Amino acid sequence: MSTATxxxxxxxxxxxxxxxxxxxxxxxxxxxxxxxxxxxxxxxVFARVKSGLPSISxxxxxxxxxxxxxxxxxxAVNFERSPTRYCPxxxxxxxxxxxxxxxxxxxxxPPELLExxxxxxxxxxxxxxxxxxxxxxxxxxVASGG
Amino acid sequence: MSTATxxxxxxxxxxxxxxxxxxxxxxxxxxxxxxxxxxxxxxxVFARVKSGLPSISxxxxxxxxxxxxxxxxxxAVNFERSPTRYCPxxxxxxxxxxxxxxxxxxxxxPPELLExxxxxxxxxxxxxxxxxxxxxxxxxxVASGG
DNA sequence: CTTGCGCCTTAGAACCATTCTAATTTGTTG
DNA sequence: CAACAAATTAGAATGGTTCTAAGGCGCAAG
Numbered sequence: 001m002s003t004a005t006x007x008x009x010x011x012x013x014x015x016x017x018x019x020x021x022x023x024x025x026x027x028x029x030x031x032x033x034x035x036x037x038x039x040x041x042x043x044x045v046f047a048r049v050k051s052g053l054p055s056i057s058x059x060x061x062x063x064x065x066x067x068x069x070x071x072x073x074x075x076a077v078n079f080e081r082s083p084t085r086y087c088p089x090x091x092x093x094x095x096x097x098x099x100x101x102x103x104x105x106x107x108x109x110p111p112e113l114l115e116x117x118x119x120x121x122x123x124x125x126x127x128x129x130x131x132x133x134x135x136x137x138x139x140x141x142v143a144s145g146g
Numbered sequence: 147m148s149t150a151t152x153x154x155x156x157x158x159x160x161x162x163x164x165x166x167x168x169x170x171x172x173x174x175x176x177x178x179x180x181x182x183x184x185x186x187x188x189x190x191v192f193a194r195v196k197s198g199l200p201s202i203s204x205x206x207x208x209x210x211x212x213x214x215x216x217x218x219x220x221x222a223v224n225f226e227r228s229p230t231r232y233c234p235x236x237x238x239x240x241x242x243x244x245x246x247x248x249x250x251x252x253x254x255x256p257p258e259l260l261e262x263x264x265x266x267x268x269x270x271x272x273x274x275x276x277x278x279x280x281x282x283x284x285x286x287x288v289a290s291g292g
Numbered sequence: 293c294t295t296g297c298g299c300c301t302t303a304g305a306a307c308c309a310t311t312c313t314a315a316t317t318t319g320t321t322g
Numbered sequence: 323c324a325a326c327a328a329a330t331t332a333g334a335a336t337g338g339t340t341c342t343a344a345g346g347c348g349c350a351a352g
Contacts, residue, residue: 033232033233037233037235037252038249038250039231039232039233039241039250040231040232041231041232042232045232065232068232069232072236073236074232074233075232075233075235075236076231076232077231077232077233077241077250077277078231089183089221090218090219090221094263094266095185095223096267096271096273099274103184104184104185104223105271106183107266107267107268107271108266109266110266113262113263113266116259116262117240117259117263117278118280120240120253120254120255120256120259121242121253121280122253124284124285125242125251125253125280125282125284125285126282126283126284126285127242127280127281127282128245128281128282128283129280129281129282130278130279130280130281131223131277131278131279131280131281132263132276132277132278132279133276133277133278133279134264134267134271134273134275134276134277135273135274135275135276135277136271136272136273136274136275137272137274138270138271138272139270139271139272
């Protein structure tokens with residue numbers, strides 16, 4: 001059994017778990033992500049997928065990616081590429097993004113935690129900054145820190 | 147001396163350090179950020195600024211925000227918005243974003259680190275996910291992890 | 293005080309990733 | 323084969339951000 005076949009079956013299983021179908025488009029998109037793990041954008045996935053499935057559309061690539069994310073097979077990651085929110089708090093802090101209210105809260109960080117986090121970097125990686133983002137909900141109404 | 151005046155002077159100083167001028171627009175934008183620390187978007191800043199400076203343009207708000215970020219007076223934070231990247235690595239990991247090459251690398255995380263990081267959340271914050279992003283440069287050529 | 297030069301601001305167009313819409317195709321079930 | 327649901331498609335629409343070209347303003351030199 002080839003790896004691609006194996007992946008296709010695992011994919012079909014996961015999709016079925018969510019009541020979704022396996023389709024050639026979904027298989028190829030997933031395969032592209034597994035083949036080269038360089039965190040491609042949707043456009044890059046589109047370009048790669050077209051070599052195996054020339055008729056696929058960009059909209060479908062977006063649809064497939066979203067489907068894969070919903071099935072917990074793929075993670076969506078956002079990097080910079082356009083500052084969205086601004087805060088004047090210059091002390092070390094993380095951000096908590098409340099998915100229910102859309103509000104963002106600063107979370108103070110003890111300096112030694114940042115050190116600890118940075119210490120996971122292998123030799124050869126020189127980090128200039130670290131960003132920590134929590135997502136979830138604030139169960140009680142918490143002070144806005146304004 | 148009012149707080150606003152104090153901020154304006156600190157701002158002027160910081161701007162001067164970078165060879166830039168203090169302007170009414172820059173002062174008002176900075177003041178808006180200090181007044182309500184709810185991580186506003188550029189559009190929100192624009193709306194607030196207009197009440198004090200009705201003639202200001204959105205482009206200027208963007209310019210001012212970028213200037214403030216460059217002077218280390220304000221931090222830009224990205225959430226959802228922005229070209230999304232996708233990765234099929236489901237194990238706990240952080241991302242290292244190499245600013246020179248634009249490439250992204252997975253950094254494996256020991257599970258206890260995620261616990262430690264999550265433990266900084268005060269009572270009332272219930273995080274569903276944590277994202278850790280390093281930015282910097284990879285000094286040696288490191289394996290791409292592909 | 294006037295002139296010149298460069299920094300800032302401005303409006304609106306351009307850009308680009310993403311989402312939406314409406315129509316077609318595909319697959320499944322009876 | 324018929325009917326219905328799910329998925330794909332092309333292209334238009336959306337929306338935040340950046341770019342462009344033109345005008346305004348302040349500072350320095352004369």
